[in-house]
Amino acid sequence: MRDWEALVERQLNDIALEPEESAEVIAELAAHLAESCEELRKQGMTEEEAVRRTIAQVEDWQKLSWLIQTARTKENVMTNRVKQFWLPSLLTLLLSMGLLMLVQVFGPNPWVIARKSAWSLIAPVAVVYLPWLFSLPIIGAMGAYLSKRAGGSQRAMLAAIVFPVLPYSVFFLVALPVTAIFNDRLGHNIMFLALFVGLLAWVVAPAAALLTGGVLAQFLFSRRSDSRRTVSS
Amino acid sequence: MIRAGVKRGTAELAVLSILEDGPLHGYEMARRIEEQTKGALRFTLAALYPMLYRMEQRGWIRGAWETSSSGRRRRCYRLTPAGKKKLSPLRREWAELFGALRRLTKVSHA
Numbered sequence A: 001m002r003d004w005e006a007l008v009e010r011q012l013n014d015i016a017l018e019p020e021e022s023a024e025v026i027a028e029l030a031a032h033l034a035e036s037c038e039e040l041r042k043q044g045m046t047e048e049e050a051v052r053r054t055i056a057q058v059e060d061w062q063k064l065s066w067l068i069q070t071a072r073t074k075e076n077v078m079t080n081r082v083k084q085f086w087l088p089s090l091l092t093l094l095l096s097m098g099l100l101m102l103v104q105v106f107g108p109n110p111w112v113i114a115r116k117s118a119w120s121l122i123a124p125v126a127v128v129y130l131p132w133l134f135s136l137p138i139i140g141a142m143g144a145y146l147s148k149r150a151g152g153s154q155r156a157m158l159a160a161i162v163f164p165v166l167p168y169s170v171f172f173l174v175a176l177p178v179t180a181i182f183n184d185r186l187g188h189n190i191m192f193l194a195l196f197v198g199l200l201a202w203v204v205a206p207a208a209a210l211l212t213g214g215v216l217a218q219f220l221f222s223r224r225s226d227s228r229r230t231v232s233s
Numbered sequence B: 001m002i003r004a005g006v007k008r009g010t011a012e013l014a015v016l017s018i019l020e021d022g023p024l025h026g027y028e029m030a031r032r033i034e035e036q037t038k039g040a041l042r043f044t045l046a047a048l049y050p051m052l053y054r055m056e057q058r059g060w061i062r063g064a065w066e067t068s069s070s071g072r073r074r075r076c077y078r079l080t081p082a083g084k085k086k087l088s089p090l091r092r093e094w095a096e097l098f099g100a101l102r103r104l105t106k107v108s109h110a
Helices: A004-011 A019-042 A047-055 A061-106 A130-149 A154-182 A188-232 B004-019 B026-036 B045-057 B081-109
Strands: A111-113 A126-128 B061-067 B073-079
Touching (some): A004 A019, A019 A047, A019 B026, A061 A188, A061 B045, B004 B061, B004 B081, B026 B045, B045 B061
Antiparallel strands (some): A111 A126
């Protein structure tokens, strides 16, 4: 008995669909070919002739691959983008903002890192809300889960994970430098330090926390789908 | 034999109409269409599946894996409410077109 699935998989190896989706397409087309071949055999054809006639149903596999890919993705670009990127991103952003507000109102005092030096009065300090920081891996994992569940690519998942630090990045990388340039009342030596400390406390540390949870979740999902694939094969 | 351009236009109508009777998998769908149109409409695998996936994306049909009594797994397609809604105007459009062509050919043959 011919392995139709192996044949279709070989022919559609360059199809740009998510692994689960392409496995589904391969299984469906293989089932169709198997049934066509069986029907031709029932009509009295030799095995060889039936296989030849069945395979002849597809003249150009590359074209078929492209047609299927287009049919399954083109009309859904916006919806997919919303489901795979915007929805998880906005949800993680909202959750992280909401949680920060709750921690600020009800949580313990923030951890303030200040330099004990002669100029500590003017030196920039980092205000770190530790409970918020420790909750970010869960939010990152949630962003990765939502994006993955909607069939998001690695890029979409990573973007959804770190999206909550976007407002802080904009503030420290755009707003603060622009203010420093146009406001001559600010001491530029302090501004540089403030930028550096703020970036560390509000962008680098939260991004690292979000990524810890998100990447770990992503690793768990990929292990789970690998084991599923092993079981099904 | 009907030409390819006209076939493309009628293909969606054919699939929606055949699914109106109940869910079918791709192979059976192609077989029934060919049988009921006496071979005028014939779907190869390469023609059928891109169209089915496109119609599924549009929400007109929905596919789900089912296992037959012989143990074979097949993806069966059924008409969605949106597909049912799409069927009537499509039928009307094609009926109008064929009616117009009939009238036209009668005039030209007269």
